[in-house]
Amino acid sequence: MAYSQAAHPPSTALPDVPASEKVILSAADIQRVVDRIAHQILEKTSGATGTVLLGIPTRGVPLARRLAARIHAFEGIDVPVGALDITLYRDDLRLQATRAIGKTELPGGGIDGRRVILVDDVLYSGRTVRAALDALNDVGRPSSVQLAVLVDRGHRQLPIRADYVGKNIPTALAEKVRVRLAECDGGTDEVKLLGRTA
Amino acid sequence: MTSYLIRGARILGGEPADLLIRDGRIAEPGGAADETIDGTGLVALPGLVDLHTHLREPGREDAETVETGSRAAALGGYTAVCAMANTSPVADTAGVVEQVWRLGREAGLVDVQPIGAVTVGLAGERLAELGAMATSAATVRIFSDDGQCVADPRLMRRALEYVKAFDGVIAQHAEEPRLTEGAQMHEGEVSTRLGLTGWPAVAEEAIIARDVLLAEHVGSRLHVCHVSTAGSVEVLRHAKARGVRVTAEVTPHHLLLTDELAASYDPVYKVNPPLRTAADVQALREALVEGVIDIVATDHAPHAVEDKECEWAYARPGMLGLETALPIVLSVLGERWELIADRMSRTPARIAGLDGHGGSLAVGDPANVTLVDPAARRQVDAAELASRSRNTPYAGMTLPGRIVATFLRGEATVLDGKAVK
Amino acid sequence: MIRHLLSAADLDAETATLILDTAAEMAALAGREVKKLPTLRGRTVVNLFYEDSTRTRISFEAAAKRLSADVINFSAKGSSVSKGESLKDTALTLQAMGADAVVIRHPASGAPHRLSSWVDGSVVNAGDGTHEHPTQALLDAYTMRARLGRLDGLNVAIVGDVLHSRVARSNVLLLSTLGANVTLVGPPTLIPVDIAAALSKTTRVSYDLDSVLPDADVVMMLRVQTERMQDSYFPSAREYARRYGLDVPRMRKLPEHAIVMHPGPMNRGMEIAPEVADSPRSTIVEQVANGVSARMAVLYLLLGGKA
Known part of the structure; x- marks a missing residue:
């Protein structure tokens, strides 16, 4: 009895044929990208006042924590960090085996009247973010919502865009973007593009 | 009357020989016959006799009739069946037993010998008119409240005594009712797991113990229906050693199936007495071989679909048996034909007093004959059964032995595995 | 799934x-x-x-x-x-x-x-x-884990009419799967035959509630229906309560951290004393x-x- 772990966005299983692998972001690249987004947040939010970072499990959560840590390092400001699980709000539950649900943890002061920045690893169809907006609606009323992603791979199915993008990667639908972060996956950070060689 | 020559069949499993059936009897081989049957590889047995059949008529003709049950019996290799008394109305008067007897004659597929109820309405309160049934056209010799136990010890004693006048026998459904109130299955590990009220082995054993002592005390014949536990076997062994005139039967299902099957909660496995443990099954098999248990009887109990396609607790107990009995006994005992003939034909015929049945296929005997192909294997298909009901627990099982032909006093009731009428 | x-x-x-x-x-x-x-x-x-x-x-x-x-x-x-x-x-x-x-x-x-x-x-x-x-067993296990932090190694006593209890059967199965040690306690007439073989080999049976309490992390009291008396499972409500009811003196024999559970509805005064049902050890409302x-x-x- 295995449950698929939440993977965002829904990805098709890789075919059993020789696949190509390309590293898109190395560990050092990821570090630079996180630094840049942290700077952009500070810039766009006038010093991150009244801001909350909510990571979307699984990999959005450590990314949100890294961003908060970098913001603290740059400006000495403590930005509250939380997690917002969106499993129970997904519109594709019926398409896959039952998913285990992740943790939702809102920071102490809640989110009402604050600027919430949703953090996720990959922006793809936009459905995860749509679900996150629904989930957010049920837990409070932020003054505004922004979106930060490590990678934007295109192929949007909904009118959603990110406010902060680490890297835009043009992809084919058959390709898959795989993000590995030390906190959840062990080893070193890395973003890879996996695809068919055919 | 058509005469039949069966060529090269193994009579009671012996060397291949010819068997001539003429004018209703076994005849001296030689000369021509109207029909010749190739008996190569087949075994000829005396027609089987079932001491325990529920034909449901009168009252539940939607589940079985004397005719459909007779056809099922013939297809199972039987030439005589004893029809239990728990019909509606109960076979507790000469009128009802004669009706059943007549219906059997009209169907003409097996000899239907009615069993009379011991007590009026099976209520266990006062004796039915046993003598009237004995002297009726049906000449009843076996009396049974089967389905119910004659629980009152005084009433049981009187019944045992009373039937001595006409060499009757009381066939007891051994079940102490106070120990089995609400009981659904064998009391043990499985009933505990399934949360079904247990039917303890002691409820059977205590009644058998009491009854063999009563039979000894009054010097009467006792027959014990559907023995199901290892403990009952021990009680019977003890009684027989003391010289008590007791006989006992075991059903094919108690020789094969165990209480684990209840785990499906499919009431097709619900039966009374219930399926027991593997250890009980083993003890029953040994007792049958040894002769502590005298015979195999089917307790063929047809039930309508709605009485089985429901919750376990609401289902009626009982399973079909006539068409699968011999294959099951074959799979349990192996090809021990003398033993099979004794346990399924000779001894039941003797207990029931059915002259002409249970012979040894000697020249001059009434030609009650069953031809079996032991090499054939058949998958049980409930839809193909001749019984009007479908409650067989063996559906999907592949069993050895196919009944090729059955002859009742020289008339073929089954030929080529198919009922003649 | x-x-x-x-x-x-x-x-x-x-x-x-x-x-x-x-x-x-x-x-x-x-x-x-x-x-x-x-x-x-x-x-x-x-x-x-x-x-x-x-x-x-x-x-x-x-x-x-x-x-x-x-x-x-x-x-x-x-x-x-x-x-x-x-x-x-x-x-x-x-x-x-x-x-x-x-x-x-x-x-x-x-x-x-x-x-x-x-x-x-x-x-x-x-x-x-x-x-x-089974969902009662899940909520019971959840309650135990929430109160005591774990299930593995917990000593759980299930007390009362085990024979007729669907709650007991499901709890024995689930708790054993999750590593708890279950002891069934009750009069011998209300403990089903072959229970350990039927459900879980690690299940123990005791007829003496007082001897079980000092080591129990959880005591789960089962509802006992008074109509069982008519069937001679026990002689009287009073005798049942005296031998198998959880009253205040018995509750004191429990370890400090132990909790008292009941699947409801309770017979106050029969299997559980009102003071016990309403004590801070009781998880009945949480359940x-x-x-x-x-x-x-x-x-x-x-x-x-x-x-």
Whole structure:
């Protein structure tokens, strides 16, 4: 009895044929990208006042924590960090085996009247973010919502865009973007593009 | 009357020989016959006799009739069946037993010998008119409240005594009712797991113990229906050693199936007495071989679909048996034909007093004959059964032995595995 | 994922733990202002109750509604095979209605098993005869874990009419799967035969409540119906209470941290003294709240994915 772990966005299983692998972001690249987004947040939010970072499990959560840590390092400001699980709000539950649900943890002061920045690893169809907006609606009323992603791979199915993008990667639908972060996956950070060689 | 020559069949499993059936009897081989049957590889047995059949008529003709049950019996290799008394109305008067007897004659597929109820309405309160049934056209010799136990010890004693006048026998459904109130299955590990009220082995054993002592005390014949536990076997062994005139039967299902099957909660496995443990099954098999248990009887109990396609607790107990009995006994005992003939034909015929049945296929005997192909294997298909009901627990099982032909006093009731009428 | 929840034995340790973890998340969500989740929108859950059990039915109903499922209450009380519609015909009706899940409470052991062979949707056993009540065991395990932090190695005493208790059967199975040590306590007449072989080899039986209490982390008191007296399972309510009731002096024999549970409804003064039922050790009210979370978790895990 295995449950698929939440993977965002829904990805098709890789075919059993020789696949190509390309590293898109190395560990050092990821570090630079996180630094840049942290700077952009500070810039766009006038010093991150009244801001909350909510990571979307699984990999959005450590990314949100890294961003908060970098913001603290740059400006000495403590930005509250939380997690917002969106499993129970997904519109594709019926398409896959039952998913285990992740943790939702809102920071102490809640989110009402604050600027919430949703953090996720990959922006793809936009459905995860749509679900996150629904989930957010049920837990409070932020003054505004922004979106930060490590990678934007295109192929949007909904009118959603990110406010902060680490890297835009043009992809084919058959390709898959795989993000590995030390906190959840062990080893070193890395973003890879996996695809068919055919 | 058509005469039949069966060529090269193994009579009671012996060397291949010819068997001539003429004018209703076994005849001296030689000369021509109207029909010749190739008996190569087949075994000829005396027609089987079932001491325990529920034909449901009168009252539940939607589940079985004397005719459909007779056809099922013939297809199972039987030439005589004893029809239990728990019909509606109960076979507790000469009128009802004669009706059943007549219906059997009209169907003409097996000899239907009615069993009379011991007590009026099976209520266990006062004796039915046993003598009237004995002297009726049906000449009843076996009396049974089967389905119910004659629980009152005084009433049981009187019944045992009373039937001595006409060499009757009381066939007891051994079940102490106070120990089995609400009981659904064998009391043990499985009933505990399934949360079904247990039917303890002691409820059977205590009644058998009491009854063999009563039979000894009054010097009467006792027959014990559907023995199901290892403990009952021990009680019977003890009684027989003391010289008590007791006989006992075991059903094919108690020789094969165990209480684990209840785990499906499919009431097709619900039966009374219930399926027991593997250890009980083993003890029953040994007792049958040894002769502590005298015979195999089917307790063929047809039930309508709605009485089985429901919750376990609401289902009626009982399973079909006539068409699968011999294959099951074959799979349990192996090809021990003398033993099979004794346990399924000779001894039941003797207990029931059915002259002409249970012979040894000697020249001059009434030609009650069953031809079996032991090499054939058949998958049980409930839809193909001749019984009007479908409650067989063996559906999907592949069993050895196919009944090729059955002859009742020289008339073929089954030929080529198919009922003649 | 398993398709039905008919018995606590359907759950291996991994699945059971997943349900408890999911229940914990559901419980956290229950604290919010907006309790409803859109997860099972468009799914139909039928509550098919052949026995009166308002508390269980409401618990399942709340669970299904919080997940936005459509709930149909089908109270079949009073119907029987002889008079009313058969279970099979009812099953075919539910099938035609497109029930994604049927939650069934039935006085006959095994009725949910039968139902599961007649419908395509998931079947959840909400208590069948004297067989099982797996979601009760899940909420009990959840309550123990929430109070005591673990299940593995816990000593749990289940006290009372084990013979007729579906709660006890499911608890023995689930708790054993999750590593707890279960001791069944009661008069010998109310302990079913071969219980260890039937359910779990690690199960112990004791006829002496006082000897079990000092080592117990959890004492679960079962409801004892007074009509058992008529069947001579025990001589009198007074004698039962004296030998197997949990009163204040007995409660004092428990370790400091131990909790007292009861699946309800209680017979105060019979199996449990009022002072014990209302003491801080008692989890009886929590059990009710946890029931909704546990049932949400079960419904989500059965219905939240591809059918």
